[in-house]
Amino acid sequence: MLARFVTLPLIRAASPTARIAGCKLSGMHYSTRPVKGLVETDECAIPVQPTWSVNDLLSSYPKPSISPAKLKHLHELSALLPPEEGSAEHAILTEEMQDLAKLVEAVRLADLHELAEEGVPDGRVWADGIGIDLKDQDGVPALEDEVRGRDLLTWAPRMSNEMYVVETDKRRK
Template identity: 55%
Template structure:
């Protein structure tokens, strides 16, 4: 026995207007200080990178290291003790803290020393990440010699390019 089409549309309309999760049920299982919409999605972020990094110690960059970083970047460092110097040094220290925090993340070792392919593929498909030479396949040097046949001028297996030597 099937429902008439109009009844199905009414039932669907009622279901779509109904809240996804009631506030009372959601708050009973999670932190009540987090404000959520009717579907249980937080209205504000529940955590931040800055908050997470605040638990890590802030590294200190020495003035010599600060000057060396500027030398390597071919930049003139600001005068030591100036507001620009202090601001830039603070920003660099925050970046170092972020890098150190990322380095603490444990990555699962596959055991074979290779970087795992992070792409998502259907099971049994994908692009081979290593090149295997098949017997009978031309080598790179053979292909290069074939390309020479298309050049307008060659000499001893090399391309010939005319250049203006008057300069």
């Protein structure tokens, strides 16, 4: 089979930036990191293969085992039906859950004492330079026709002790 090669012309822009084969070239860049070995790259200097993976980082942690009873319990907590024990789906799901448990354990064991801060950090995300209004919901005036708080229970078809009652189809065995 013959391969066809296409030569792309050099496109010069008004700025010193040029594009060759869709790659942006804006000057020379040098890394100060020590080179462990050569990595094969494409014409844009992007590695052809990944240079690291989460699996490589987690390989030093022991893999926790999840018993069939534990997997069934997790399904019950999630209101899901577990796959048949001994099936291929059960084996795949057990393997995936063990990998997730390994990742969670690795995060839990991370030493963060150097990063200790007072209080709980604000995990909300907003644009730079724009804050979030931190008023309580109680401090926000309600609209005239807006139903709030315990008044919402009046719309529930069934309730008990000021709590919503939800019927479930699943019968516990």
